[in-house]
Amino acid sequence: MTTLPATKYLTPTEIAARFKVGERVVRGWMKSGQLAAVNFTENPKSKKPRRRSTVEAVEQFELTRIAISQGPIKPPARRPRSKYRKLV
Numbered sequence: 001m002t003t004l005p006a007t008k009y010l011t012p013t014e015i016a017a018r019f020k021v022g023e024r025v026v027r028g029w030m031k032s033g034q035l036a037a038v039n040f041t042e043n044p045k046s047k048k049p050r051r052r053s054t055v056e057a058v059e060q061f062e063l064t065r066i067a068i069s070q071g072p073i074k075p076p077a078r079r080p081r082s083k084y085r086k087l088v
Contacts, residue, residue, distance in 0.1 A: 009052035
């Protein structure tokens, strides 16, 4: 049996709460490699990986996310309402 180092690992649920996003979004970041993660399943070929990220990896990811963001995202402009509405 292998023992894990004393590094603190965060679950996708904890990371999602920190960034105020869904758990699926965090798993997508982990799967795409944007957020460094370690697979904790005993079988590496498992169809359902149990990924965790270190606190340091999450902080590094947070710095890259801040650098990417350009401020608040504006919603798309709405099309003006037609002057002549169809009456049925």
